[in-house]
Amino acid sequence: MTERHHFEKEYSLLRAELVKMVSLVSDSIDMASKAFETLDRNLAQRVIDLDNEIDNLNREIENIVYDIIARFNPLGKDLRYVVAAIKLANNLERIADHACNFAEKTIWIAQNLPNFVPSQTLKEMFGRVIQMLQNTVLAFSRRDINIAIETWKMDDIIDDLDRKVTSDVENKDPHALVLNVLFSRDLERVADHLTNLCEEIVFIETGRELRELI
Template sequence: MPDQHIASAFDRDLEAVQAQIMKMGGMVEDAIRLAAKSLETRDEELAQKVRGADRAIDALELQINESAARVIALRAPTAIDLRLILSVIKISGNLERIGDYAKNMAKRTGVLATLPTVNDSAGAIRRMAQAVEGMLKDALDAYIRRDAELAMDVIARDEDVDQIYNALFREFLTFMMEDPRNITACMHLHFIAKNTERMGDHVTSIAEQVVYLVTGEHPDESRPKADQTSIVAEE
């Protein structure tokens, strides 16, 4: 039964690459959590650790892409198997971007520690990051279990993240207008909030891949759009 032999060899290879994806996912979850924590507690040492860990995340992406290419070259998968192995490349690309955003958050911890705190903004950002981390965990679970329903749930939850961001954007405008000494800190905090919102977009993109893998269809693109701050003119 050569066909069956080939099929299960592919399955083993796919599982090995998926294990790499889960490892990368775990590293990225840590990066999100620790970056947000270092921001809130003004812990520059922890932030330094997050920045250092990003190199390992980047290296793992390259490794995953090479593994995927090797599986394709070796097993010549078609149809759903090919779709599965190509999704690995997309997902590792999304994870790498999320890791980058976490690193960028950790980069600003040092300068923010020298500036006045702006209300509970760092706490709000940490809660936003927590929501994104939870979404990422579920998106990867949905991927491993081929669970389109859980993936759709992740996609829906991205709207909550968008709402937290939109509220923060308005708050930052208000704080800056109230007191110009808040301006520099608010610019950095807005930057971080926006990056966290973007992490959510990349998690959503992973969840959309899962829906496509399971159902063969791209999820409805007509969902309400993310960032509403483009229409904020006045407070």
């Protein structure tokens, strides 16, 4: 087997592990959203339990990348993908951390404030972030820079919704206000990580910064 074949085998393993991590993080955010909507403590706990697997996968991807660079000295697009893989994995791991934050807050609310009602803006934020995540996964799987760019632009909508959350909490109940703001801050950070992922997808495919293509 030639060195190129060995490289392609490791490269395929790296991509497979990234695809697996994308899938797990998507599941984590989706479950966190559903747990929040229904105050389902069991589902929220599943999100927390999944975090260890995602953390381990992040470390595994880092090790594969270091091994590929040390053994094969990749160039061009191969190098861009390998280097970007660590950034992709790190952003995915942080998104999963925020999903855990959602889950932990959901468990606390279910135990202490079972009548908590999230603001309509917060519900819209959750929906928009889920849409961003789905689009980012699609851009990654299809290697489609146009989807990545359009998804990146959605971050401005999330920022606007984040600023609006504090203004539409019914009766300005202090507990509700604080919880809505805490959730919105986590969602805003998830959106930031998704924009980072979109930037990496564009860089992998083109070798250029996303902002240069707008």
